[in-house]
Amino acid sequence: MGIILTKEDSINTSQIPPLEAMLKEKSALEEKRESEDKILFTGLDNSGKTSIIYSLKREISQIALLKPTRQAQRQIFKYLGKQISEWDLGGQELYRIAYLKEPTKFFDHTSVCIYTIDIQDSKRYDEALSYFRDVIIQFKKLQINPLIYVFFHKADPEYLKLNSVHIKGKLIDLQERIKKIVNEEFNVTFFETTIYELWTIMSSFSQILLQLYPLSHLLDETIGQFSEKVNSNASIVLDQNSLLIAKYFKDETSKRIIQNSTPYFLTLLDSLDKNSGESKEMLVNRAEKQFFIARFPLEKTSGWIYLIIMREQSESPISQQEIDAYIKILYSIL
Numbered sequence: 001m002g003i004i005l006t007k008e009d010s011i012n013t014s015q016i017p018p019l020e021a022m023l024k025e026k027s028a029l030e031e032k033r034e035s036e037d038k039i040l041f042t043g044l045d046n047s048g049k050t051s052i053i054y055s056l057k058r059e060i061s062q063i064a065l066l067k068p069t070r071q072a073q074r075q076i077f078k079y080l081g082k083q084i085s086e087w088d089l090g091g092q093e094l095y096r097i098a099y100l101k102e103p104t105k106f107f108d109h110t111s112v113c114i115y116t117i118d119i120q121d122s123k124r125y126d127e128a129l130s131y132f133r134d135v136i137i138q139f140k141k142l143q144i145n146p147l148i149y150v151f152f153h154k155a156d157p158e159y160l161k162l163n164s165v166h167i168k169g170k171l172i173d174l175q176e177r178i179k180k181i182v183n184e185e186f187n188v189t190f191f192e193t194t195i196y197e198l199w200t201i202m203s204s205f206s207q208i209l210l211q212l213y214p215l216s217h218l219l220d221e222t223i224g225q226f227s228e229k230v231n232s233n234a235s236i237v238l239d240q241n242s243l244l245i246a247k248y249f250k251d252e253t254s255k256r257i258i259q260n261s262t263p264y265f266l267t268l269l270d271s272l273d274k275n276s277g278e279s280k281e282m283l284v285n286r287a288e289k290q291f292f293i294a295r296f297p298l299e300k301t302s303g304w305i306y307l308i309i310m311r312e313q314s315e316s317p318i319s320q321q322e323i324d325a326y327i328k329i330l331y332s333i334l
């Protein structure tokens with residue numbers, strides 16, 4: 001997935017395409033998905049939902065100012081126009097009262113359902129599948145067709161290592177039973193996640209977002225939110241062939257300035273560190289503007305990405321933590 005990069009290490013500034021040319025049309029899929037608005041985390045109590053949401057929220061809040069959602073009974077947060085909420089299953093009494101009585105309240109407008117299963121708790125597998133079946137029945141009743149993602153959660157590295165003989169078979173068995181329940185009427189995808197390896201959660205979530213939004217939209221939204229968070233006037237991400245990956249401009253003037261200065265900065269950064277394989281950064285102050293230029297390795301392709309952020313000089317420099325958080329999210333999308 002992502003952008004194809006070559007091994008070439010130099011920037012040919014004449015190849016930078018006009019920024020407008022990179023704007024892509026909204027896809028029909030996106031229009032459809034925008035009319036639905038919920039990402040619902042559900043599954044048995046203790047399966048790890050709150051922990052997953054908490055880690056997502058913490059990562060995302062470093063690049064975006066999250067708006068609290070108001071309408072939902074159980075408010076979690078809103079990201080990219082989606083309300084992300086949690087609903088516990090399990091405990092027959094409570095479940096019957098609160099939930100089966102008013103399915104629409106919890107399930108309507110669900111575009112994504114993430115069903116978490118604690119894979120370490122095999123005693124509750126049957127219960128987990130039984131509630132999963134109930135959830136699917138509710139979706140059918142409501143005549144909605146959300147994308148279903150099953151998180152085989154608590155797939156801790158240590159646990160997988162100690163149980164390598166049995167766990168593979170158990171997960172395959174679970175997959176088969178789940179597929180039988182959805183009976184090809186829903187699109188279901190499986191992920192193994194653990195809070196002990198945060199990237200398992202971040203990359204699963206990014207893949208889910210990529211089903212909801214085209215890549216270009218996701219990248220632009222993400223850099224837009226990051227730019228607003230750090231008070232940037234303009235920000236761009238390029239690959240090593242100067243292909244524009246993501247962009248944000250506060251106004252036309254900012255766009256023109258960053259567009260005109262980018263080739264210069266890239267050449268400067270590369271000529272200073274031609275043969276170094278590490279990340280590089282520089283801060284340039286010029287004409288009341290503050291430019292942060294950085295180069296990061298893109299591991300999957302052994303290529304580079306460049307990040308350029310333009311802000312007012314009066315702003316205090318961006319913290320390393322904020323940069324790292326954005327780069328991490330970028331990595332998980334690309």
Ligand SMILES: Nc1nc2c(ncn2[C@@H]2O[C@H](COP(=O)(O)OP(=O)(O)O)[C@@H](O)[C@H]2O)c(=O)[nH]1
Pocket residue numbers: 043044045046047048049050051052088153154155156193194195196
């Ligand atoms: N081993 C392990 N424990 C986890 C993981 N995620 C959550 N937990 C623990 O599982 C318990 C229940 O988590 P919680 O998020 O409250 O589950 P919820 O009831 O589904 O919201 C807590 O003690 C968490 O610390 C994980 O990936 N691995």
Ligand SMILES: [Mg+2]
Pocket residue numbers: 046049050051086088
């Ligand atoms: Mg919870």
